[in-house]
Structure formats: C-alpha cells, structure tokens
Amino acid sequence: MRIAELSRRTGVPVPTIKYYLREGLLPAGELTSPNQARYGETHLHRLRLVRALVEVGGLSIAAVRGVLGALEDPERSLHRAMGTVETAIVGAGAASDDEVAHEQARRFVDRQGWGYRPDSHAFRSLVAVLASARDIGLDSFPGQLDGYARVCGKLAEQDLDYVMTAATKDAAMEIVAVGTVLGDAALAAVRRLARRELSAVRARAEREEARPGEGGQDCAEPGD
Template identity: 45%
Template sequence: MRMAELSERSGVAVPTIKFYLREQLLASGERTSPNQAAYDESHVDRLRLVRALLDVGGLSVTAVRAVLAAIDNTELPLDWAFGIAQQALPAVLPDEDDAASARAIDDLIAERGWRIDPNNPGRATAARVLSRYESLGLGHLRQTAGEYLRAAEIVAAADLDSVIASPDRSTQVETVVVGTVLGDSLFAGLRRIAQEQRSHTLFDPTGSECEEAQ
C-alpha cells in the first residue's frame, strides 16, 4: 500500500507518519521508485502501537523508541523488558526530602518479603506521594499505602499471568512492554470507576451501609 492508504488504514496523518519515519519509530517501506515506497500490515500495526504509547501511555518520542527497540529485540530477557518499560514511564527522581517516606515504603516492602531493586522507579514515585500527603496536612492518607501495595500485588499477578499466556516469545515481550506502559492508565481508569461505586455505597442516603451507620 502507498503512504496515503497507510494513513487511511491507521488513522495517522501523512505528515505524522513522515515524522515517525524520521524519528525511527516506523520502519521504512519497500522502495518502489525514487519517490515512492510500499507499506504492509506490519506498518499499520506499528503505527497503532506508536499512537497508543504516545497518546495513552504518555511517553516521549525518545521513550517510545526505547520501548520499540525492546519489543523488536528477540534476545532480550523478559525481566530486562520489564525494566526498560518501567524506565520509559514518567517518574520522579529520588529526593532527600522524601527519605523518611522512602523508608516507610521500604518497610512495607520488607514486611511482604519482596526483593526490590533500590533503583526501581516506583519506589521514588511512591515516596514522593507520601511526602506530598504530609506537606498538605493529609498525613493520614499514608495509611492507605499498605492497601495500595496489596492491590498492586494483585494487579502485578494479572500482568504476569497475561505474559505467561502469550503464545510466543515475541508476543510475550510485546505484552510485557505494552502492558506495563498502558496498564497504568487502565488501572487509573478502573480505580475511578471503583471509587464511584464505593462512594455510592458509603455516602448515598439510600444506600444500606449509610442507613446502618445512622
């Protein structure tokens, strides 16, 4: 297919496709003439993936390039793929002001007997959140961290189950990377849905729990 058809099939504008080609987010098509190239279904699939990583995952172009390289590397160990995906996600840097909160996170991790790299980006992110709770005078929200960690363990198990269920290694790596990047957005969306349901249960005057509390 020509670029115009590739644009129509993928929903990505031609100028954007050309940008992705320049940024090496999309492989070049097969050259058919000095000014023409042919593209196939793999280009359509890659364009949809790039758009998902950029628009839903919120990654930068540089991060998307690293993620795509991980997907295309058939020799990459799965745990390395997880690491690349996690490092690609927006994260905060460790800060001395968050040291106490980082120790609190480490204590929760130790209580569960987990083996976690001190440089795991989630550690600094979680510590920063706890510190912000404190600075806003909402230190009691720190008590939710343990429950969040238990919920995260359930989600992580689902993530890994989906990897194991993938039919081949290539799909496993893509599942690891894409699931890690887009899974944060999925969980955030589902959490908002669950919050509404829980709020109806607790605060709706017609709800049974609210009536019992009265």
C-alpha cells in the same frame, strides 16, 4: 500499500506517519521510486502500536523509542524488558532527600517481603509520593500502602499471567509494553468508576437513613 492507505487504515495523518518515520519509530518502507515507498502489514501493526503508546499512554517520542528498543532487543529477558518498558514509560524518577519518606518506603517493602532496591524507579517514585504527602501534612497516607499492596499483588499476578498467554517471546514483549501502558490507563479509569459507584451507593444509603426524620424524629407528611 501506499502511505495514504496506511494513513486511512490507522487514522494517523500522513504528516504524522512521516514524522514517525523520521524519528525511527517506523521502519522505512520498500522504495518503489525515488519519492514513493510501499508499506506492509508490519508497518500497519507497528503504527497502531505507536499510536496506542502516544495517544492512550501519553508517552513522549523518546519514551516510545525506548519501549520499541526493548521490544527489538533479542537478548533481553521478559523480566528485564519489563523494567526497561516501565522506565521508558514513567522515567527514572526524581530522587528525594526526604529521609523520613525513604524510611517509610523501606519499611513498607520490608513488610511485604519485597526486595529493597533503593535505586529502582518504582522505589524512588514511592519515596517522592510519600515526601509530597508529608509536605502537605497528610501524615496518615502511608497507612494506605499495605491495602494498596494487597490489591496490587493480585493485579501483578494477573498482568504476568496475561503475558504468559503469548505464543512467542516477541508477542510477550509486546504485551509487556502495551499492557503496561494500556493497563495503567485502564486501571486508573476502572478505579475512578468503582470509586464513583461506591460513593453513590453510600450517598443513597445516607439519604435513606436520614429520610425518616432529623434528630431522631420521624418526618411525617402533613395530615398524617
């Protein structure tokens, strides 16, 4: 297919496709003339992948390049690929010198029985979050973490089970990449939906409790 058809089938403008080609996010097409190239199903699939990473995941071009590099490394295990993908997506994480927040994070991972890896981007991110909570006086926030861990343990199991449904290592690597990006976006959306629904249910319950009256007295209609 020509680049115009590639654009039509993916919804990605031709100038954007050319930009992705220049940046190495898409492999070059097969030249049919000095100024024209032919593209195949591989390009179609890769372009849709890049679009999902950029538009849904909000990744930078550099981050997408890192994710694609992890996918194309034949020697990288799935476990290492997950770390590479996550680092590409969220970055290395800014170090925080807040010793109290660091200790809170360390005690948290110890309670879960998880490995203590202070240089991992996930641990550094948690320390930064806890430091921010301390800065604004939200000293009770660390108490949320154990509840988060109970929920996230099940989510992690579901994520890994989904990866293992892939027929090949290449397919599994792609699930790791796309699943991390789309999974995080979907989780945030579902969390907001669930929170909004629960808030509405509790608000209705409060209104129903208040309906009989105020101050413990019934609110009778005039004439009753």
